[in-house]
Amino acid sequence: MYEKFAAIYDEMMSEIPYDEWFEKIHDLLLEYGIESGHVCELGCGTGEMVRRLADAGYEVTGIDISPDMLALAAEKTQGQEKVHYFEEDMTDFSLHKMADVVLCICDSMNYLLREEDLLAMFRCIRENLAKGGICILDMKTAYCFQKVMGNQVRVDETEDALMIWDNTYEEETHINEYILTMFVEEKETGMYERYDECHEQRAYSSEEIQKLAEQMSLQIERVWTEDKIRTYFVLKA
Numbered sequence: 001m002y003e004k005f006a007a008i009y010d011e012m013m014s015e016i017p018y019d020e021w022f023e024k025i026h027d028l029l030l031e032y033g034i035e036s037g038h039v040c041e042l043g044c045g046t047g048e049m050v051r052r053l054a055d056a057g058y059e060v061t062g063i064d065i066s067p068d069m070l071a072l073a074a075e076k077t078q079g080q081e082k083v084h085y086f087e088e089d090m091t092d093f094s095l096h097k098m099a100d101v102v103l104c105i106c107d108s109m110n111y112l113l114r115e116e117d118l119l120a121m122f123r124c125i126r127e128n129l130a131k132g133g134i135c136i137l138d139m140k141t142a143y144c145f146q147k148v149m150g151n152q153v154r155v156d157e158t159e160d161a162l163m164i165w166d167n168t169y170e171e172e173t174h175i176n177e178y179i180l181t182m183f184v185e186e187k188e189t190g191m192y193e194r195y196d197e198c199h200e201q202r203a204y205s206s207e208e209i210q211k212l213a214e215q216m217s218l219q220i221e222r223v224w225t226e227d228k229i230r231t232y233f234v235l236k237a
Contacts, residue, residue, distance in 0.1 A: 099129055
């Protein structure tokens, strides 16, 4: 997962409003009095948010399970002394120092398909979050999978690649399966090579997230949903 996709991820996801997301997150951090300190991003991907946080003066640790994504992230933040990357699973990670903030955004949590996985992630967050620190999370909603994405085919095209998303949503399991078919131009030959990846994401209710977080002694500070598509959570240790 995220092998060949990593190379074209930024180009395919160019519509993601990273600047807007960063401003919202930064405003939240300032509201909680966190003007500096150590931020850990789980599922940091190609480092778009890590770069922005580092530019704002935070020490940032990026964690991702994909070495290909981390390699791209490291290129973006080359020379940033306060940026560290680790190839770890968000359900089983440890940090070199306690974090003042843990982020898990851009629906990375939806990739956790079992409640046990969420519990494991919350346990790691609790163990690595400084006293009084906060955790900011987001997730795609069931509505998003049902009405916006599920059981549809989406095609994205750039100058060098074509990607077909074939989505199938299962109501019983709340899991959306993405079959990604990519045709990527090989620079050396000018020929297009085909690559296939399978991704799965699961929808959870706000009540399920709150129950699991509280089992790990993380208290829900805020919950809100935007456009029925994405739910945000602020948790506190």
